[in-house]
Amino acid sequence: MRKKILFIISVLLLIIGFGIHNPAFADGNSNDDLKKAEKSVDKAIELAKKGDLSEAEKTYNHFDTTWREIETGIKNDSAKAYQDIESNMGQVVYAFTLKKQDQVVQALQGLKSVNDKFANGEYPKESGFKKKDISLDDFIILLQQTKKEIGKQNQTEALADIKRASDSWLSVEGVVVAQSASVYSDSERDLVKIQAMLSANPPNYNQANNTIDHMISYLTPLAEKSSYTYWDAAMILIREGLEALLVVIALMSFVKKSGEVRGKKWIWSGVLGGFAVSIILALIVKFVISSGAFGNNNALIGGWTGVFAAVMLLYMSYWLHSQSNIADWNRYIREKSQAALSTGKLVSLGILAFLAVFREGTETVLFYIGMASQIKLQSLLLGFLIGAAILGIIAILMVYVGLKLPLRPFFMVSSLIVFYLCIKFTGMGIHSLQLAGLIPTTNVESIPSIEFFALYPSWESAIPQVVLIILAIAIILVKKFKNNNNQ
Structure with missing residues (x-):
């Protein structure tokens, strides 16, 4: 267990280290x-x-x-x-x-x-x-x-x-x-x-x-707006928390479907770790460093975290899709002696949950701190509770629907959701690195801006997303070709 904890801490320090300049x-x-x-x-x-x-x-x-x-x-x-x-x-x-x-x-x-x-x-x-x-x-x-x-x-x-x-x-x-x-x-x-x-x-x-x-x-x-309502506070949590929620729920549904109890513990550890680090970092930024002084580093952290999470989501999407064949899934279960997930995969689930929550969490906390002086405390708390309740309802519905799905549709739907998040995190991550000035930007007016996919009008952010889509299509076609030949 100690080795697992040390491994996670090392990965998290590496991610955060990418975002913050050398403090020598x-x-x-x-x-x-x-x-x-x-x-x-x-x-x-x-x-x-x-x-x-x-x-x-x-x-x-x-x-x-x-x-x-x-x-x-x-x-x-x-x-x-x-x-x-x-x-x-x-x-x-x-x-x-x-x-x-x-x-x-x-x-x-x-x-x-x-x-x-x-x-x-x-x-x-x-x-x-x-x-x-x-x-x-x-x-x-x-x-x-x-x-x-x-x-x-x-x-x-x-x-x-x-x-x-x-x-x-x-x-x-x-x-x-x-x-x-x-x-x-x-x-x-x-x-x-x-x-x-x-x-x-x-x-x-x-x-x-x-x-x-x-x-x-x-x-x-x-x-010109000088005050906010509880609904403004609620919408911040809903908007900022939705992507993280999709990642966590997809992972939770998967471990429930596989019957792997340990997976839940790793995912919840990642979620709670993401919340804790987000709150601590947000408080440091707001009251010690200041948002203005931290702006560039925030873009770097968000960029590297998004890119790293996208890589892990890509692997998870591929793995989920590969298990959509019932025979493959049953064989995988037998090979693991009824333990659906290896220790390495359990650790990766926790890290992925941490990244999803941490990436959105820091800015969300900063948003609430910034609103505090322009909204009544009761409205702020009410808005937060309403936002959390709406996200909770979405989470319950997603888990319920996911568990009701047969094995093959469940894996197919899960892989699509995770792949969508991979595409979006890729665009968001690269765009954040461009905002920080780490990656150059080639403006292309013919590329539309589509917020849903985090598609931006630049070659540097759009090309990796297109490559991922082409790669996914190619993998699906190759697998279908092999299945036809085996029949």
Whole structure:
């Protein structure tokens, strides 16, 4: 049992570790951290002056990597310094794309200048979003600032502004999702599209400007709402909990059908673990780090968790489909000596339940914390209970219907539900990684946005989903061909 627990803990730490930047510098002094990191900039300047731009760029990339580890500390000390450093880093990247020595040297020296200014304590101490998360009105102002820089065709500043908006999205998304799920989905889609438009070479200023105008137009009415009802609170839990519920119920129905009692314990352990970690992380983000400072890491955690869960769902869907033949299922039971699930599969059920709950749970808790100041406590609790009751009814109906199904239809339906969730988690995971800037985005207007499938208009998120569908069709056809030959 101890080995099983250690295995699960290791997997969970690996997942969360993917989402959070290396904290090697987190406990140090931000001035000293930047001085250490700046050695790479000094070396890059030397190389650039000698004309070796290729090595200069590689050396600068060391600074860029270290910056991602220390930027939160600098942002907390001085939002202005953070903004200036990010802006100058954008100019460096742009200069390297031009491959002109004088511009590269000038951009690197500009970055060194602002780094020195911060390291020497010349920036005012003001912590940006640390003490107070921004409001939706503030978020719209960030979009307007981005629009202003787009009007000047200032790529560097526009990219810096839209990145600040993306990092701050976690502060306001609860206000949005409580009022409109479609606007919430559109906002996350458009944030990714704008970054891609501005990062293009040359930048697509016209479309970026139009997209920001569209965002401002559909977000502005939501900013005017100052209070919420119990139904708003209920809908948050229903919307955010439905995907997690589908995963958990599919797993529960399966272990009940197989008669494997131990499976329930693993699934419930995963569910409770997901709830616990979600609540703890949400409280830390809200009251220690702040949503604004944690925004990018939240997208990374959500992205990696979604992708990892999608891989596990793909395997589970394939395995369920492969058992839809009654003879295959009976043979599998005999091979396991009446133990329907191996220990490894039991562990995977628990991990999958944890991922499903954890992925949705953190944001759900943050949404409720954000609503707390704008809704009566009685309404908040009533809304939560109503949402939980509706989800409970759905769960009971799904389990009841699932257990009433004959063996073959049960496995077929279960595999379809799990495969649907695999497709959706794949799209959501990749999109979150795009929102965090880890994966590039190629906008394709011909690809529709379909929230039900988490389909977004970019090749990077759509292609993996299409590949999964083609792969599933191919597996079904191959299996059908083999069955026909065996008859």
